[in-house]
Amino acid sequence: MAKPVVLVGQPLLAPIVPLLRSAYDVMALWEQPDDDVLARVDAVVWAGEFPLERALLDRMPALRLIACFTVGYDGVDLALARERGIMVAHGGSANAEDVADHAIGLMIAYRRWIVEGDRQLRAGQWTIEAKTRTHSMRSARLGIVGMGSIGVAVAERAQTMKMAVRWWAPHEKPGLVWPRADSLIALAKESDVMVIAARADESNRGFIDAAVLDALGPQGLLVNVARGQLVDEAALIAALRAGRLGGAALDVFDPEPTDPGRWRDVPNVVLTPHTGGATHEAVAQMADTMMGNLAAHFAGQKLPSPVPEMA
CATH class of the missing domain: 3.40.50.720 (NAD(P)-binding Rossmann-like Domain)
Structure with missing residues (x-):
């Protein structure tokens, strides 16, 4: 059985790629996957402070989950996600x-x-x-x-x-x-x-x-x-x-x-250079939360950490 396809958005998230590959077919956006690959993406792991552009969403018609690795999700257009039936999760209060x-x-x-x-x-x-x-x-x-x-x-x-x-x-x-x-x-x-x-x-x-x-x-x-x-x-x-x-x-x-x-x-x-939430402990908790959100999504279960606007 084919693994679900997960796209990782930013190079700063590269360290979590090996973790994801244990369960998913992982693509990296910075490697510039073509439209045929993007069309199969069911979930995106995203650093929530970065804008997730409509043009990228348009290339992923199968997308059903935006899993923000971070606690923040201000880069995600929640109204557009709702319109397209896409759930949005985040790191909760990890940091x-x-x-x-x-x-x-x-x-x-x-x-x-x-x-x-x-x-x-x-x-x-x-x-x-x-x-x-x-x-x-x-x-x-x-x-x-x-x-x-x-x-x-x-x-x-x-x-x-x-x-x-x-x-x-x-x-x-x-x-x-x-x-x-x-x-x-x-x-x-x-x-x-x-x-x-x-x-x-x-x-x-x-x-x-x-x-x-x-x-x-x-x-x-x-x-x-x-x-x-x-x-x-x-x-x-x-x-x-x-x-x-x-x-x-x-x-x-x-x-x-x-x-x-x-x-x-x-x-x-x-x-200070945006280091307030950047502790080893918080990042580990965000990784656990991300994996929990992905697992629940692919199992058809309730997300453990949806953004409050979609809870």
């Missing part, structure tokens, strides 16, 4: 705890001057006469934008650190113990640190704009561990250079990889 750890780490790195302190020590600028004072985390006001699994994990950690937590999202989230701000602008005004943990789609592209940054203010810190396109980067850089925003700690950018020259003379930033 939520790790991304939350990273967000807290970015906060501490900036507020406690860890990165800049390391640079100054290495440059021989540490003197007995001068000691830099930093800001405590205790009692700092934390605002979280988006309160899914990552936002909740950040809030739980921040509460343990005795920070004052508030949040905002477009819709109420019953059962949360932390108060919801009246608006995004109100949250920014009420925060010393604002963490972006929202899911990205076209409706919220660039919604962290100049007005939000001005509301956060010259003492405020913006932390983004979600998606780069949620922030108007040009407005962010302008606010940092003008001193209208205190600082930024970023793990995500628009586009990626970001041009290092873009940040070379931008003050008061801590930058």
Whole structure:
């Protein structure tokens, strides 16, 4: 009996190809399979932050499952998938705890001057006469934008650190113990640190704009561990250079990889190369979830981790 045909979308997913080949006939998109091969594809394994173009879907008439290896799936047109009877799965909350750890780490790195302190020590600028004072985390006001699994994990950690937590999202989230701000602008005004943990789609592209940054203010810190396109980067850089925003700690950018020259003379930033969820443990869990989604699909069973919009 012929194995089901699975297409793997991006070269960064190449390490999972041997795992998939144990059960499936695996094709790699970067090897440019022809239309006859693509016409037999029943499932696609995709890195969800990358756009899955309609033109590619048109070449796969038998496609019935898009299995995003990643937790994010903002590159997938869910309306188009529904229209064509294609189910969409993702990595669930596999890396939520790790991304939350990273967000807290970015906060501490900036507020406690860890990165800049390391640079100054290495440059021989540490003197007995001068000691830099930093800001405590205790009692700092934390605002979280988006309160899914990552936002909740950040809030739980921040509460343990005795920070004052508030949040905002477009819709109420019953059962949360932390108060919801009246608006995004109100949250920014009420925060010393604002963490972006929202899911990205076209409706919220660039919604962290100049007005939000001005509301956060010259003492405020913006932390983004979600998606780069949620922030108007040009407005962010302008606010940092003008001193209208205190600082930024970023793990995500628009586009990626970001041009290092873009940040070379931008003050008061801590930058990491989208590593928030990239732990060995999270990747292993995403691989397990992907294999579970594929197995359930080909067995005609309910997917263990469909995207919420298709659950």
